Amino acid sequence: MLNKVGISKSGYYNWKNRKKSAREERKSRVIKEIKNIHEKSHEIYGAPKITQELRKQGETISERTVGQYMRENGIKAHYIKHRTRTTRDCDFSTILHNILKRDFHPVKPNTVWCTDITYIWTNDDGFVYLTSIMDLYSRKIIRWKLSKTMEVEEVLSATLLDFALFSTLIPMICLM
Secondary structure, three states: OHHHHOOOHHHHHHHHHOOOOHHHHHHHHHHHHHHHHHHHOOOOOOHHHHHHHHHHOOOOOOHHHHHHHHHHOOOOOOOOOOOOOOOOOOOOOOOOOOOOOOOOOOOOOOOEEEEEEEEEEEOOOEEEEEEEEEEOOOOEEEEEEEEOOOOHHHHHHHHHHHHHHHOOOOOEEEEO
8 A cells, every 4th residue: 555655664654653843742732731721711712812821821922823723723712792681571461451452643642651661881881771751642752761770660660750740640551
């Protein structure tokens, strides 16, 4: 078989018994350390942070080399996307009834209000939640409230305050 490939027996055994060069030994040692650091970081660290860790251990290596070694060995950073839970799973089907029946054009003001909650990202507090109440007759926002939590109590407190301010009979409320 060696004759078909064009390699002599002595050349094959020379290659097979040859010691690793210093560069190959360093590369295998660094790759082992990269895998170790990557595993300790729960597979989150990429080439920049692994390079920092290797340099802390006294290794002189560039970020590009670490990136190449990682690509050659199929090591990738798994980035965690930050998510905010925006929906609370509550069973309102037994409590709430559809009394509006998709009639979004009331004949008098303050007979049908519509509420909605949306979230807004801020640098100071992270997500804040905007609760707004709209009169469906005039299509105007009659009240809004910012809060740090997305709770039903926030909607109810804003709505009950409007009942007192407008001193009206309780209108139909549509929760969007």
